[in-house]
Structures are given as structure tokens and as C-alpha cells.
Amino acid sequence: MSERLAPGATVGILGGGQLGRMLAMAAAKLGLRARVFAPEADSPAFQVSEKPVCAPFEDIAALRRFAEQCGVITYEFENVPAHSLAVIEELRPVFPPRRALVSAQDRLAERRLLQACRLPHADFEFVAEAAALEPAFTALRGRGHATAYLKKLRHGYDGKGQLRLEGSQDIAAAQDWLGREAAILEAAVPFLFESSVIAARARDGDIVCYEPARNTHTHGILSESRVPSGLPERLIADAFAMTRAIMERLDYVGVIGVEMFAIGGDKPDSLVINEIAPRVHNSGHWTLEACTVSQFENHIRAVAGWPLGSAERHADARMVNLIGEEADAWADILAQAPHRSLHLYGKAETRPGRKMGHYCDLTPLNRAPSAES
Amino acid sequence: MSERLAPGATVGILGGGQLGRMLAMAAAKLGLRARVFAPEADSPAFQVSEKPVCAPFEDIAALRRFAEQCGVITYEFENVPAHSLAVIEELRPVFPPRRALVSAQDRLAERRLLQACRLPHADFEFVAEAAALEPAFTALRGRGHATAYLKKLRHGYDGKGQLRLEGSQDIAAAQDWLGREAAILEAAVPFLFESSVIAARARDGDIVCYEPARNTHTHGILSESRVPSGLPERLIADAFAMTRAIMERLDYVGVIGVEMFAIGGDKPDSLVINEIAPRVHNSGHWTLEACTVSQFENHIRAVAGWPLGSAERHADARMVNLIGEEADAWADILAQAPHRSLHLYGKAETRPGRKMGHYCDLTPLNRAPSAES
Numbered sequence: 001m002s003e004r005l006a007p008g009a010t011v012g013i014l015g016g017g018q019l020g021r022m023l024a025m026a027a028a029k030l031g032l033r034a035r036v037f038a039p040e041a042d043s044p045a046f047q048v049s050e051k052p053v054c055a056p057f058e059d060i061a062a063l064r065r066f067a068e069q070c071g072v073i074t075y076e077f078e079n080v081p082a083h084s085l086a087v088i089e090e091l092r093p094v095f096p097p098r099r100a101l102v103s104a105q106d107r108l109a110e111r112r113l114l115q116a117c118r119l120p121h122a123d124f125e126f127v128a129e130a131a132a133l134e135p136a137f138t139a140l141r142g143r144g145h146a147t148a149y150l151k152k153l154r155h156g157y158d159g160k161g162q163l164r165l166e167g168s169q170d171i172a173a174a175q176d177w178l179g180r181e182a183a184i185l186e187a188a189v190p191f192l193f194e195s196s197v198i199a200a201r202a203r204d205g206d207i208v209c210y211e212p213a214r215n216t217h218t219h220g221i222l223s224e225s226r227v228p229s230g231l232p233e234r235l236i237a238d239a240f241a242m243t244r245a246i247m248e249r250l251d252y253v254g255v256i257g258v259e260m261f262a263i264g265g266d267k268p269d270s271l272v273i274n275e276i277a278p279r280v281h282n283s284g285h286w287t288l289e290a291c292t293v294s295q296f297e298n299h300i301r302a303v304a305g306w307p308l309g310s311a312e313r314h315a316d317a318r319m320v321n322l323i324g325e326e327a328d329a330w331a332d333i334l335a336q337a338p339h340r341s342l343h344l345y346g347k348a349e350t351r352p353g354r355k356m357g358h359y360c361d362l363t364p365l366n367r368a369p370s371a372e373s
Numbered sequence: 374m375s376e377r378l379a380p381g382a383t384v385g386i387l388g389g390g391q392l393g394r395m396l397a398m399a400a401a402k403l404g405l406r407a408r409v410f411a412p413e414a415d416s417p418a419f420q421v422s423e424k425p426v427c428a429p430f431e432d433i434a435a436l437r438r439f440a441e442q443c444g445v446i447t448y449e450f451e452n453v454p455a456h457s458l459a460v461i462e463e464l465r466p467v468f469p470p471r472r473a474l475v476s477a478q479d480r481l482a483e484r485r486l487l488q489a490c491r492l493p494h495a496d497f498e499f500v501a502e503a504a505a506l507e508p509a510f511t512a513l514r515g516r517g518h519a520t521a522y523l524k525k526l527r528h529g530y531d532g533k534g535q536l537r538l539e540g541s542q543d544i545a546a547a548q549d550w551l552g553r554e555a556a557i558l559e560a561a562v563p564f565l566f567e568s569s570v571i572a573a574r575a576r577d578g579d580i581v582c583y584e585p586a587r588n589t590h591t592h593g594i595l596s597e598s599r600v601p602s603g604l605p606e607r608l609i610a611d612a613f614a615m616t617r618a619i620m621e622r623l624d625y626v627g628v629i630g631v632e633m634f635a636i637g638g639d640k641p642d643s644l645v646i647n648e649i650a651p652r653v654h655n656s657g658h659w660t661l662e663a664c665t666v667s668q669f670e671n672h673i674r675a676v677a678g679w680p681l682g683s684a685e686r687h688a689d690a691r692m693v694n695l696i697g698e699e700a701d702a703w704a705d706i707l708a709q710a711p712h713r714s715l716h717l718y719g720k721a722e723t724r725p726g727r728k729m730g731h732y733c734d735l736t737p738l739n740r741a742p743s744a745e746s
Contacts, residue, residue, distance in 0.1 A: 004704075024421075293714065365687075
């Protein structure tokens, strides 16, 4: 176990999007220096950090120089090439550990991890090649699943890399779409809503879990996260236990996001894990306002070897993503609600489906007498 | 009235200390870019902003180039030379307005402002030169004040630039200390405690006031600020009204800090204004954790022409400054209290009396069920 960082030491962040940006600001709050390595010249995280490095993740020489100037390295997204992380690991500690990244990069490895932890997940079949799709679909139907999702093993996020199959008439098109890639064919889970647990694990094994959020997606992209989620206490405890099991099996350090489906009749009666993100997570942005120590700060504390802060919340919260042109309404969004907290990510170009910012509305659990004059 | 800034526009900040640093981060949260102009090469605010300019405030050419690259200019401390601000004003809007800076830079101008607003302040005499000290002291004694503070007109902060006079035996030494400077001789106010109001005024005149804090000083430096302050509702209303009067008279834009003495017998029964700071204020750091919109964010919103956010608080708070070597105990400070929020300012060199960081302890007004697992 490496030494904890002292104030003034540098946290290296791979990836320069909004997650890297908020991580860099969390590091600065704690008196740590943040340096960002990202391929895009206009990376939002470059604006809030020193001496950014703009280079592709495949530029091993640049990665090495970057790593040598950092005390510890972390990453903001799971599509950093694992071999790039392996190079850095030789020089500096990397958290979360590479095995977590590898599990999250490959849907089959992710399912194997859940199986090893004996955690509930959707029924699935491995599809090594297009020809294996038809027998896989038949097998799932034989086990009572009428509908399935074909998910490519790699690089899926925001609903990309997956295709819905309603019946055998969809197989030929799905085979074309899959091409030469491998995939899993996963039974569709008839869920009531999606929930996610954001949790942090310190280098010494200490774990804190933020209360699960209830997530809503639009066109496959997260549009809203709310706490409380509506999950009963028993399922919240289950969600925490499942998250702990995953973190402990991976000897995890940092923040993790675990997406789950709440299933049942009128009310949720159990949980099924959907996906694991080895990083800070969009559905945890509400922790910036509703908790004293946010997911970003707890991630930095964990990777720096510092003690974690409390994950308790002091307010009900509703986080709303601003996708594409939705962010153009920032002035109205602010003017409508004085308690609203707005985050814009400093992205110069607005594109459809691009996350441009978010806002968070709080309902304090109990308000102080008004201090408005 | 100039146009409001759009996201992506640049806020120029004069001064690169911890206040500039926290302002730069507040700007980034809102999708604005922050640029910092400061004389010191290792300015903490340089670490969290882009393309810093390191030059003295007297370098007019550098100031002009800087201003031309910003949409609006603000400052983190009141000792920016007023003539430097005048140069910038020709090129870009500057907030808070220069007249506020000028009033705060000169203790006589500050007293004149309070007189013009008919606001209570300590009895005083102007001391144009050392020879005028004895008659001034005699005059104050004649009005019943046994003890007085001699305060140089300019550049006083953290208890610097002032000297206590207990009796006529102190006059000769005070004259030596004063040299050729002008000063005011101010009656010592026997106060119960110091309080301060942090408030923000938008370009459209909208004002929000944060609840007054109760401040404790050690060796003339703020050591602690707490809310609630213990001021009764009536005096809180007085404090807000006085702060509003000052801001309106100055046609103020941005955040102001107004320090007041609470006076009375067992309990405070009135307020006397001590000092005005035309900027975000150390005694308002608790707003980062205890309010959804902090003093830093409301300052940026105001100078950018954006709507203000609520100043309501959702928790009781105690902010403690970490002065000099006190910050070396950061690990214990964090480990003692998981609800504690720590800020370290990224200052490489620890010096006695130097503000290295602060922490804030919150007592939420009502906690949610524990989410610790």
C-alpha cells in the first residue's frame, strides 16, 4: 500500500470531460493539485487545472511523462485502454484498480464478476459470433424470456452498443448490426425503475454508501436522478450489501456506481444489477448539493489515501441533466428557482445528446428561518 | 448597464489568493471561464484557472491586455490600486464598483459613507498628522471614551495598521508609529461579540443576505465564524437593513461583507458597524457548505449579470480558520469528524499568521435517516 498524498501533491486524472472537471475541482478544494490527460484539445477539465496534457491514450511516452509528475493516477471514464493503465501502474499507484476497469470494459467479464459475488443479474447467453445469436435467443426463450437485448461486449454507454430483440424476425438485422463483434444476449428485465448506488471505498477498506437514487432515462441517456428513490429500507440495505460485495471482491479504491433494476409488482420487492461503473457517476451528481462530502471529494479522498467523509444527505434532491440544447435555457432555469444549483460544463459546442450541464433542486429536510431580507 | 455574460465568457479576477481561488471555482461551476491576474507567481488561484497573468497591479499594459480578454472584471481584495481599476473600467465593466473599493481603502471615506447612510459607527476623530493625535485623544476622552484605537487610513486588515491607546502615556509611541501617515482615532467599542453580514446585490438591484455569523478573532485574525450568531431576530433585521442601505447607496454589484459589533449588557441590544469589505469575506466561508448557493457563486452570478441564488441555510455551521501550522494537522482534522468539510488553499509555504485553509462543521437542521452502510 502506497503512502497517502500530502497537500500540494498532484492527482493525475485520465479523461477531461465533466467528470474529470468536477474531480479536479474536488482535488483543489482539498489543497491537492490536479493534472488532466485527455485527447481532446477543448476538454472541459483543462479549464480548471494546471499544465494539461493533450494526447491520445495510446501515446505511451506522453502517458509516462504525465505519470511521473503525479503522486497518484485516477480516471474519469471506463474506456481508458487497460494497457495504458498497465503502463502507468509501473510508475505510480492507479485507483480504482485496473481489474475493476477491465471488468467494466467487458460485459462478459462484468457478468462473471457478478456471478463470482453471487449477485442477481439478468439471465444471459454469450454470443461469440453472429452465427451464435439464433441458438442463444432460442435458449433464452426456452427459459421464459420473450424479449432480449443484444449488447456488444465493449464500449457501451448512454444506451449505445445495444439492440432490442422482440422476436426471431429481428435476428437477421441484429446479426448484420453485430458484424464480427462478440456480445451477450440478455433477457429484458421488466423493471419498475432503475436505481443506483454510489459508494466510496478507502485504501484502508472503509466504505461509505450514498442513498440509492431513482433514475429516469430518455432515449437511453440519464435525464433525472432523485433521492429518496422510493426503495424500501430492506432493499436499500440489499443495495448497500451488493455494492460492498463488489468493492471488496475487487479490493476497490475510489467511487463506484452500481446501476440496479427495482423489480416487483406494484412495489419493488427485489433488485437486479444492471451495470457497474468504476468511477464517479452521473446519477451521483446530487451529492454535490445534498451531502457535505460529495462523490467527487470522496473519490479524491479515497485515491489520495485520505479518510472518507460522511455520505449522509441533508436534503431531498432532484438532479436533472441538461442534454444538448436544453442547456441554452440556463437563464430561465436559474430564474425559476432561487434554491436551484446549476452546473455548466464549459463545453463550447452544443451537440444533440451531449451532456452540457445539470441542475439540482433541493428540498432541505427542515429549513432554517428565512434569511432572505 | 452592460449585457449579462453568456456561459463560456470569461470573468477576470484581480488577486490570486484563496478568495480568488474560490471565486474561480464558482465561475467554473457555472460554465464561465476564470482568468486570474496576480503579482505572486505561486498564487493559489492560478492552480484552478487558465492562462494566469503574473504581473504587478501597477503594470498598466499587462492590465489592459488582461482586461481585453475578459467579459467582466472583479477583485478578491480591497487593496487593488484604485487607479488600476480606473484603467480597466475604460475597457470592461468592473464590479463591485470602484466607489466601493475607494470607500473601503480609506477609513475616513468609510466613516463618511456610514455617516451619509446614517448608520451607527464608533465615535472618532480624524488625525491628519502625528501632532493632531493629542488633541484628538483629549476630544474623545472629553466625550467619555477612555480607550481608543489609532487606525491608519490605508491597508489595514487582520488587525494590521492599528494601535490601542489606553491613556496619554501611549501617545508619544503612537506618534512614532504613525510617522507621516494620516489616521483616525476611534473610540474603543465595548462589544459583546463581532458579527458580520455577507450579502449579494445583483445588477438589477435584487439583494440576498446570508444570516449574520458570530466571529471570534485570535491575535487580530479571524479564527472562527458560527451561525446562528445569537443575535435576536430584531437585530438580524437591523443588520440586513444596514447592509442594504450601504449597498444601495453605492449602487453595489457583487458580494459585500459588513462587520458589526453587537453591544449591550447581558444580551446584544444594538449594532455598530466596524468595517466594510467590498468582496467575498472570510466570515462567509460557511456558506459553501450550509447554503445551496455560496457567497462565491452569488458574487460571480452578480458580476456576470445573472439572477442571484437563495441565501437560506440548511444547517447550523461552524467555520474554523487554519492559520499557519494549524493546517499541518489536516489528517487528524478530517479523521475526527466525517461530516467535516476541509478546504486547503494550495499554499506551498506555511508562514505564521498565514491563512492556509479552513474547515466547516455542519449540524443539519434535521438529518435524513443514515445512509452510512
